[in-house]
Amino acid sequence: MVKYTHILKYLSASAMFFAPFICSGQVEKQLTPAEIKQQTIVTEPVTLKKGFIRSGMLTNYRVADKYFTDDGIKEYYPSNIWGTKSVYNLTFQYGISDRMEVELSTEYMNSRQESQKTEFIAATNTAKTVVTRQKGTGIGDTYVKIRYQIFPETSYRVSVTGNINLAIPTGEKNPTDIRSAEQYDLPVGSGTYALGGGLFARTIFYPYSFTFGLNYTYSFTGRKKFEITDIREIEFQPGEVLNLSLGANLHLNEWIVFSNELTYQHKDKGTVNGHYSALLPLTWSASYRPGLVFQVRRFRLGESVTIPVKGKNTAADPLYIVMAQYVF
Amino acid sequence: MNRTINILVAVILLIFSAAPEIYSQSLREERDKYTLLTMPYNMRPLTLYRGQLKADAGYKFAVKGRKFDNDGNPVQLRTSGTGSVYHYYFADIRYGLLDFVELGAETSYIRHGVRSESVTYTSVSLTSAERVTVNQLKEIKGFSDILFNATVRLPIKYKWFDLSAKGGIYVPSAEYKQDKPEHRITNITAADSYTVNYKYNYTNGFGVPVYLLASQVKFTFRKLSLQAGLTFRTPAREGTSIRWEENLVEKTFIYYDQSYKYLLSDAWFADLAVHYQATGWFDIFVNVSREKTTGGWTEYWGNKYKNRETELIMIEPCFELQISPSLTVCQNAGFPVAGKNSDAPFYLFTTIRFSNFPFFR
Numbered sequence: 287m288v289k290y291t292h293i294l295k296y297l298s299a300s301a302m303f304f305a306p307f308i309c310s311g312q313v314e315k316q317l318t319p320a321e322i323k324q325q326t327i328v329t330e331p332v333t334l335k336k337g338f339i340r341s342g343m344l345t346n347y348r349v350a351d352k353y354f355t356d357d358g359i360k361e362y363y364p365s366n367i368w369g370t371k372s373v374y375n376l377t378f379q380y381g382i383s384d385r386m387e388v389e390l391s392t393e394y395m396n397s398r399q400e401s402q403k404t405e406f407i408a409a410t411n412t413a414k415t416v417v418t419r420q421k422g423t424g425i426g427d428t429y430v431k432i433r434y435q436i437f438p439e440t441s442y443r444v445s446v447t448g449n450i451n452l453a454i455p456t457g458e459k460n461p462t463d464i465r466s467a468e469q470y471d472l473p474v475g476s477g478t479y480a481l482g483g484g485l486f487a488r489t490i491f492y493p494y495s496f497t498f499g500l501n502y503t504y505s506f507t508g509r510k511k512f513e514i515t516d517i518r519e520i521e522f523q524p525g526e527v528l529n530l531s532l533g534a535n536l537h538l539n540e541w542i543v544f545s546n547e548l549t550y551q552h553k554d555k556g557t558v559n560g561h562y563s564a565l566l567p568l569t570w571s572a573s574y575r576p577g578l579v580f581q582v583r584r585f586r587l588g589e590s591v592t593i594p595v596k597g598k599n600t601a602a603d604p605l606y607i608v609m610a611q612y613v614f
Numbered sequence: 615m616n617r618t619i620n621i622l623v624a625v626i627l628l629i630f631s632a633a634p635e636i637y638s639q640s641l642r643e644e645r646d647k648y649t650l651l652t653m654p655y656n657m658r659p660l661t662l663y664r665g666q667l668k669a670d671a672g673y674k675f676a677v678k679g680r681k682f683d684n685d686g687n688p689v690q691l692r693t694s695g696t697g698s699v700y701h702y703y704f705a706d707i708r709y710g711l712l713d714f715v716e717l718g719a720e721t722s723y724i725r726h727g728v729r730s731e732s733v734t735y736t737s738v739s740l741t742s743a744e745r746v747t748v749n750q751l752k753e754i755k756g757f758s759d760i761l762f763n764a765t766v767r768l769p770i771k772y773k774w775f776d777l778s779a780k781g782g783i784y785v786p787s788a789e790y791k792q793d794k795p796e797h798r799i800t801n802i803t804a805a806d807s808y809t810v811n812y813k814y815n816y817t818n819g820f821g822v823p824v825y826l827l828a829s830q831v832k833f834t835f836r837k838l839s840l841q842a843g844l845t846f847r848t849p850a851r852e853g854t855s856i857r858w859e860e861n862l863v864e865k866t867f868i869y870y871d872q873s874y875k876y877l878l879s880d881a882w883f884a885d886l887a888v889h890y891q892a893t894g895w896f897d898i899f900v901n902v903s904r905e906k907t908t909g910g911w912t913e914y915w916g917n918k919y920k921n922r923e924t925e926l927i928m929i930e931p932c933f934e935l936q937i938s939p940s941l942t943v944c945q946n947a948g949f950p951v952a953g954k955n956s957d958a959p960f961y962l963f964t965t966i967r968f969s970n971f972p973f974f975r
């Protein structure tokens with residue numbers, strides 16, 4: 287028995303002595319918190335480390351020029367209307383633990399629709415010009431998101447992160463300041479709560495990282511005015527939304543990342559007063575989003591463009607996105 | 615006579631004394647391609663180095679929210695709903711044949727839809743009601759002609775001054791004849807109440823060879839550089855194209871084309887840029903450009919009408935960022951300042967540049 291105890295002691299001692307040499311290839315470089323805060327979108331932890339705060343602004347801009355028809359054909363808007371939409375999204379993220387983060391975001395909307403049409407009336411030999419001016423500015427909806435690393439990247443080659451999202455309808459949902467049928471303020475909010483969840487997988491093969499995302503959103507019933515002629519608010523429920531994404535990011539150098547993402551969004555038909563309505567049609571779109579992300583110490587600046595490739599009943603114009611973030 | 619000989623001898627001696635600074639085929643300089651590929655803007659000449667290949671791919675997104683009229687007054691297009699966007703894709707490839715001779719080719723692709731103000735014609739009587747709405751869209755889409763060009767610069771090593779001259783020709787490779795229109799009748803609510811959607815399809819080619827002459831000059835003082843250029847473009851000859859007309863019979867369009875002659879306008883393009891080399895990999899600059907077209911005519915119904923003279927002055931803040939020895943990204947934002955008979959688009963132009971020495975180690 288004593289003999290076996292000695293053998294065990296020798297084995298333990300040799301294991302401890304040789305362990306660093308045997309496992310030399312497995313040693314992970316320990317990064318300081320300051321270094322972690324300077325990592326790029328390829329190498330950063332998939333959720334913020336405990337106590338870290340990231341704040342940022344995301345601006346996107348789109349012009350209404352083309353759309354995908356019900357038959358999936360890309361066409362110009364037929365009549366002369368000039369529409370633009372800018373969204374300024376403010377985000378605040380906090381690492382609750384090394385595996386869980388919470389995100390709060392809100393948005394400021396600025397959308398405009400302008401047109402001018404002339405009508406010649408033969409009976410009176412007169413011409414009438416109808417000018418349309420509609421703008422929608424103000425704070426939009428608020429979003430809360432929680433992310434948790436189910437399979438943490440420290441233990442698995444492919445990390446899997448689950449997320450739960452809640453949309454709170456804080457933005458104005460009805461047309462306001464109605465001056466005429468053509469001139470009023472557009473709504474800036476969706477008018478309904480929405481709850482969603484999904485999974486996000488990522489693996490890193492430096493200098494590349496590959497991602498896959500799947501998200502589902504369920505919208506609750508809400509009430510709002512769709513048209514300015516609506517006397518009272520109408521009950522509605524937007525359709526369920528499914529989002530898929532596939533990404534590949536590449537380090538062009540140590541601080542610039544070329545990001546690529548393929549996205550697919552499917553939005554089911556919605557209901558108005560309990561019935562399917564043309565106001566909330568089925569839409570889907572498949573897009574490609576290339577971008578450049580610059581990491582300058584803790585500051586991150588990115589720009590990307592979402593290019594709709596195929597779709598149905600949805601906008602077909604590129605969406606320009608500029609992002610600025612800072613990790614405290 | 616003696617004085618002339620003395621001057622000639624002095625010039626020859628000066629040239630010989632500067633010989634190490636002059637490139638020649640017999641000189642075998644040590645060439646480190648990574649040094650050349652990462653050469654900052656303020657230290658590089660106006661043409662590529664010998665053996666250097668450069669390929670650019672760019673995308674310009676332009677928002678045409680206003681234009682300048684004949685008197686140079688800005689006209690808002692957004693408020694009338696006739697604003698539009700350009701999608702402009704650009705590609706070029708250049709090769710440094712010698713340290714002071716460069717060959718290149720470039721082309722572009724554009725997609726631009728312009729909507730006119732919709733008009734409705736209403737006629738109501740006791741027995742009938744007619745209401746016809748007319749929408750009009752003109753789409754310009756397609757490749758431009760390919761420009762083949764050659765550039766030569768002073769055969770001296772670049773220190774603070776450089777001068778180049780460029781000559782080129784646009785080969786009429788692109789489609790230039792207007793495509794058949796695709797007009798449609800929609801929203802037929804009654805026999806005489808419907809919407810007419812006119813859609814004209816234009817192309818992007820010149821249709822005739824066009825010559826290009828250009829010159830650039832560059833000065834550098836430490837981190838600051840000044841670059842100025844002048845470009846002239848003129849057509850080689852008159853061209854012939856077609857113009858589509860249509861008749862609407864029983865809600866069906868019948869198209870026919872008519873031939874017409876044209877002479878493209880001459881175009882002058884001048885630009886002046888002030889560069890600041892912030893670090894070795896980051897150059898920031900402001901460019902001011904002026905484009906003017908003159909001359910030329912277009913035939914309508916057998917008569918020649920002079921083309922409108924156009925003018926546009928733009929200011930462009932830009933940056934050039936070296937990502938890696940082979941990759942550079944450039945971005946310009948263009949703001950229209952003044953002009954005449956011209957679109958006044960705001961744009962963002964992003965270009966990715968790939969550069970290498972394919973035949974050198």
